[in-house]
Amino acid sequence: MDVGLKRELEEKVRAGERLTREDGIALYESDDLAWLGGLAHEVRTRLNGDVVHFNVNRHLNMTNVCTASCAYCSFQRKPGRRTRTRCGSRRR
């Protein structure tokens, strides 16, 4: 992203102007994460000050039985495997 577009986007963000779809795409494609993070931090602190919230997100899996085979998964067990679990059951 060229410096001119960065300055233009900074002005819009600092003025509280609504960004266009093209602005969003330009920000998404930016390879200057420090600049983008700084801009995001400005908006966040303007809106929320120094208050930060965290969301603890939990998923209760009813079973680990799954027929898919996602390459990264160490959770799933194929139907019929001895180590499968289901909600309310012991390991069977």
Ligand code: SF4
């Ligand atoms: S991530 Fe694991 S449990 Fe989820 S669909 Fe893929 S293989 Fe199944």
